[in-house]
Every structure is written in C-alpha cells, then in structure tokens.
Amino acid sequence: MKAAVMREANKPLSIEEVTISKPGPREVLVRLKAIGVCHSDVHFWDGNFPTEMPVILGHESAGVVEQVGSMVSAVKPGDHVISILSPFCGVCEYCLTGHMSVCHTVNGDQFKRRPDEAPRLSIGKEKVGQFLNLSSFAEQILVHENALCAIDKDMPLDRACLIGCGVITGVGSVFHSAQVEPGSTVAVIGCGGVGLAAINGAAIAGASRIIAVDLSPEKLQLATRFGATDTVNPKNGNAIEAVKELTKGGVHYSFECVGSKQTAELAYHMLRPRGVATIIGMISPGVNIEIPGIELLVTEKRLQGAVMGSNRFRIDFPRFVDLYRQGKLHLDDLISDRIGLDGITGAMQNLKNNKGTVARQVVVLD
Ligand SMILES: NC(=O)c1ccc[n+]([C@@H]2O[C@H](COP(=O)([O-])OP(=O)(O)OC[C@H]3O[C@@H](n4cnc5c(N)ncnc54)[C@H](O)[C@@H]3O)[C@@H](O)[C@H]2O)c1
Ligand SMILES: [Zn+2]
Ligand SMILES: [Zn+2]
Structure with a gap:
C-alpha cells in the first residue's frame, strides 16, 4: 500500500510503497477513505515532540473494514469505521470507572505488537513506526479492534473522519x-x-x-x-x-x-x-x-x-453522526480543503503557519 512516510523532521513526507502485515487475533485491517490533518501531526513533524523514524503520521481517519483477526468481535468486513488514537482495554480501573480515554496512556503496550513479533508496517527489512497506534496517512491501517467504532454506512466518510480526533476532542x-x-x-x-x-x-x-x-x-x-x-x-x-x-x-x-x-x-x-x-x-x-x-x-x-475529549467513543461516535444528520454538528463547514496523500506536507505547513483560511484539510482516497 502507499503511505506518506516521514524520515526527517520538517522535510517533505515521501509517498512510498509500504508493506502492511495481516491481522493478528485482535487486529483489523481497514482501507482508509478519508484522513484529516490535525495540528498534533504537525507537533511531531516539526520536531517539537519526539517520534521514532521512519514513521507514518496521521491519526484522524475513517474507512471500510477489509479483514479481521480470528478473535475480533467489534467489527466485520464491509463495516464503515472511524478510528481513534485512544483504544481501551475494558478491564482496568480507568475503563471500569468510565474513563476509558485514559486507558491507553497507562496500558499502551497492549494495543501494539510485541518487539519479538513482525512489525505491522515495514519497507523491505526496515520497520516503520506506527504513530499513535494508527499511522493514518496511508491507504490502509492495521489496528487493535478497540481503536475502531462502526458507524452507519450512509454517513459520508470524509466528514466522519473528523469525528475521530478534532471533533471528539x-x-x-x-x-x-x-x-x-x-x-x-x-x-x-x-x-x-x-x-x-x-x-x-x-x-x-x-x-x-x-x-x-x-x-x-x-x-x-x-x-x-x-x-x-x-x-x-x-x-x-x-x-x-x-x-x-x-x-x-x-x-x-x-x-x-x-x-x-x-x-x-x-x-x-x-x-x-x-x-x-x-x-x-x-x-x-x-x-x-x-x-x-x-x-x-x-x-x-x-x-x-x-485527552481526546475524555471520550467513550463507541457511544459518542454514533451520537455525533446523529447530531451531524440533525444539522447540529457542522462538519461540512469544518472542511476547508480536500487533498491527496501528496498534499499532506503542504497541509501541515499551512497549520504551522496558522493560515487563517484553513480549518480541517482532509485527504480523500478513492
Ligand atoms: N488533548 C487532545 O487530546 C488533543 C487532540 C487533538 C489536538 N490537540 C491539540 O490541540 C491543539 C489545536 O489543534 P488544531 O488541530 O485545532 O490546530 P489548528 O492549527 O487547526 O488551530 C490552532 C488555532 O489557534 C490559533 N492560534 C495560534 N496561536 C494563538 C494565540 N496565541 N492566541 C489565540 N489563538 C492562536 C490559530 O490561528 C489557529 O486558528 C494542538 O496543540 C493539538 O496538538 C489535542
Ligand atoms: Zn488530532
Ligand atoms: Zn483499560
């Protein structure tokens, strides 16, 4: 699959062919249709926050489930889904007291592959880092099932993706x-x-x-x-x-x-x-x-x-879709530009420069 790869801070992302692994027991492969560019991507691109490299940035995405692992129960192939960077385990103190948005900050490792397993993303023999459990500036993502929420299929995915970070936040x-x-x-x-x-x-x-x-x-x-x-x-x-x-x-x-x-x-x-x-x-x-x-x-x-709007995203996302359909959530007005994967560097530069005419720039994939 193609993805926008970051190899150096502040340098243009390069569109490269990346190998994405097959789903493990609780993993899901999603073909992305739309990805919003958030200022949090910029904080890592401009070197203000540290990240491993090479890495694929991006974390505000929506798409269609392609393949699921043997133990996945939350979604099935063909489902339309919104991703989130704050997956939850369902059994820790935070999850059980209704504060599941904090779970990933203490239990982060369990949503990743172990170092002794094959990486989710690679180029040849080189491992590519998965940003915030997602790496959405790509045609596909391979994620833990608890980083996804299914939504109604009549919801346009270019607007749905915004719910996955900016709007839930x-x-x-x-x-x-x-x-x-x-x-x-x-x-x-x-x-x-x-x-x-x-x-x-x-x-x-x-x-x-x-x-x-x-x-x-x-x-x-x-x-x-x-x-x-x-x-x-x-x-x-x-x-x-x-x-x-x-x-x-x-x-x-x-x-x-x-x-x-x-x-x-x-x-x-x-x-x-x-x-x-x-x-x-x-x-x-x-x-x-x-x-x-x-x-x-x-x-x-x-x-x-x-963090991430103290979300309970499996409850929030379908409700936000309803609020959009009722005309209360103005997702159409949030999109200032639709771009391709090759437009992401320019989009991040616009956010960095606080360009006044830019709200959310959305990568749209066929
Ligand atoms: N807490 C979370 O979970 C979470 C989630 C998403 C984003 N974020 C963070 O939220 C922040 C905003 O993200 P965004 O995508 O909306 O960014 P953005 O670049 O789209 O918007 C930032 C806005 O701030 C304005 N601005 C800049 N400096 C200002 C100042 N001194 N006074 C007043 N306004 C000023 C800019 O003109 C711009 O309109 C970023 O730091 C991002 O990393 C946090
Ligand atoms: Zn974000
Ligand atoms: Zn938990």
Whole structure:
C-alpha cells in the first residue's frame, strides 16, 4: 500500500510503497477513505515532540473494514469505521470507572505488537513506526479492534473522519471533561479544527455566551458559523479584560485549543470564581504553566487537562453522526480543503503557519 512516510523532521513526507502485515487475533485491517490533518501531526513533524523514524503520521481517519483477526468481535468486513488514537482495554480501573480515554496512556503496550513479533508496517527489512497506534496517512491501517467504532454506512466518510480526533476532542471536552451546562458562559482560545468543534459543542450544550478567541480575523469570522456569539482578538487589546467585560466577571468554562504556556494561562485568567479551564492543546515538553497559587484557594477556580475529549467513543461516535444528520454538528463547514496523500506536507505547513483560511484539510482516497 502507499503511505506518506516521514524520515526527517520538517522535510517533505515521501509517498512510498509500504508493506502492511495481516491481522493478528485482535487486529483489523481497514482501507482508509478519508484522513484529516490535525495540528498534533504537525507537533511531531516539526520536531517539537519526539517520534521514532521512519514513521507514518496521521491519526484522524475513517474507512471500510477489509479483514479481521480470528478473535475480533467489534467489527466485520464491509463495516464503515472511524478510528481513534485512544483504544481501551475494558478491564482496568480507568475503563471500569468510565474513563476509558485514559486507558491507553497507562496500558499502551497492549494495543501494539510485541518487539519479538513482525512489525505491522515495514519497507523491505526496515520497520516503520506506527504513530499513535494508527499511522493514518496511508491507504490502509492495521489496528487493535478497540481503536475502531462502526458507524452507519450512509454517513459520508470524509466528514466522519473528523469525528475521530478534532471533533471528539473539541465536543467531548465540552460534554464530558468540563460538562458545560445550559445557560453558562464559555470561551474557546484557538479556533482551528479542535476549537471550532469545542464552540460547536458549547452551542449544542446550550451555553448562553460563547466567546471565540483567535489571532486570525478569518478564524473568528468562521467561529460565528459554529455558534460563537462574540469574538475577541488578543492583537486588538487585553483579551482577559475583554472577556471579563462581556461576561460581567469572567466565563464559567474556558478551553485552550492552541498548546502554549501563554494561552493556557490566558484560559485560567479569564475564568470567574468557580470557573473551570480545560487545557486541550499540546504544550511542548519542558514548558510549565504558572498560575498564582493562592487564587486556587480564594476563587475555587479549577485547571484541568483533557485527552481526546475524555471520550467513550463507541457511544459518542454514533451520537455525533446523529447530531451531524440533525444539522447540529457542522462538519461540512469544518472542511476547508480536500487533498491527496501528496498534499499532506503542504497541509501541515499551512497549520504551522496558522493560515487563517484553513480549518480541517482532509485527504480523500478513492
Ligand atoms: N488533548 C487532545 O487530546 C488533543 C487532540 C487533538 C489536538 N490537540 C491539540 O490541540 C491543539 C489545536 O489543534 P488544531 O488541530 O485545532 O490546530 P489548528 O492549527 O487547526 O488551530 C490552532 C488555532 O489557534 C490559533 N492560534 C495560534 N496561536 C494563538 C494565540 N496565541 N492566541 C489565540 N489563538 C492562536 C490559530 O490561528 C489557529 O486558528 C494542538 O496543540 C493539538 O496538538 C489535542
Ligand atoms: Zn488530532
Ligand atoms: Zn483499560
């Protein structure tokens, strides 16, 4: 199969012929139809986060099941599926208490092949790394069955793929991690694929005021299509003061969807007392966030992280498909470009440059 292979940071990915193994007992081979390009791919491509090489990046995908292993029960050949980078084991403390999105961070090895087994991906004798249990910038993926969720076949796969990372992360953070209530006020910092989904989620949850914060006027304009009631550009003045004025003292919930110290601290400072800031963006290793310690006591503000929208994806994904069909989840507006495998390097460059006209760029395969 063909895949976009990364051999060096910041260099163009090369389209290469890659050997993908046959499914082991709990593995599934999926022919991909659509793959979104997320800023998390960029964090590994530009060397900010370490990764083995060669590697195939990509982790927001949807496709059709081709072959299943002998013990697979979750999906069957012909099923349309969305993948996720947070598979679950089903038996650990996190899974059994309903926090399955955390499972892969402690039990990651059991979703991979052991070092003494043949690798899932290779080129000749060379092993190719599987990124985040998926490696979706490719025609096929070979994954653990618990990294997949079947969906109805009438759901267009180019929109379905977005649910697998950006949308579950943004909407899930609102529904599950922060549990935004109707009538509350929300600020979302960073209006890319993830932030726009968080704004959309806040609108569905019934937030009374949704403030989009971004440096790009085009992104702020786009955010209003997803439900933002107000926009704030930090380039035009003090964003904390602007949000406090709009909400008479600060928001109930803020979501950081950029991945920097500065925006994480901004998310905290624009809260009202008892407010909750949820950090979604990937902050580079070694970077610490600073907040005044005494404020936690005096204001009862809270700062929390969220991985993959604290998802329960086998429940969430079919529900999100329904929300799309009801016209509530604006997946069509999230796609700014459709590209081929050879367009991924340019797409990542656009995200790195914060190109204002770019939301989600989606690789579409026949
Ligand atoms: N927690 C998770 O599980 C999870 C999942 C997916 C993505 N992420 C992370 O979420 C972040 C956002 O991902 P994305 O794909 O939406 O990225 P994106 O590049 O599409 O969007 C980022 C947005 O932030 C804006 N921005 C940049 N600097 C800013 C600043 N200083 N102030 C305000 N806005 C600013 C940009 O204009 C852009 O609109 C990334 O760090 C990504 O790695 C985390
Ligand atoms: Zn992602
Ligand atoms: Zn588990």
